[in-house]
Amino acid sequence: MTKIALFCAAGMSTSMLVSKMRKAAEVKGIEVEIDAHPESQMAKHLDGLNVALLGPQVGYILPKAKKVCDEKGVPVAVIPTVDYGMMNGEKVLAFALKLAGK
Known part of the structure; x- marks a missing residue:
C-alpha cells in the first residue's frame, strides 16, 4: 500500500484530483x-x-516543505501545472509512484 498526500492552500482544490487519482489506481x-x-x-x-x-x-513553499519532509524521509515535489490543470489523475498518480520509488 502506497500512501500519498496532496497539499494545497485549503485542501479543497486537490480533492477532485484525489478522486481521479484513486480511480486511475x-x-x-x-x-x-x-x-x-x-x-x-x-x-x-x-x-x-x-x-x-x-x-x-x-509550489513556493517547496523549500520549507522539503525541510519538513526530509526529517521524516518523505519525498516531496510540486505537481506539474499542466497535469494539475487538466486534473489528469493518471499522470499525477504515475508521478507520485515514481517519486516514491514504486
Whole structure:
C-alpha cells in the first residue's frame, strides 16, 4: 500500500484530483491511499507517508516543505501545472509512484 498526500492552500482544490487519482489506481489495480490536506497541516500528516505532493498554487513553499519532509524521509515535489490543470489523475498518480520509488 502506497500512501500519498496532496497539499494545497485549503485542501479543497486537490480533492477532485484525489478522486481521479484513486480511480486511475483502481483501474490499474494499484493499492494506494490518497488524501488531500491544507499545506499548513503538512507536518501533522507525514507519518507513514510514502510521498507528498504540492499543488502548483503552493509550489513556493517547496523549500520549507522539503525541510519538513526530509526529517521524516518523505519525498516531496510540486505537481506539474499542466497535469494539475487538466486534473489528469493518471499522470499525477504515475508521478507520485515514481517519486516514491514504486
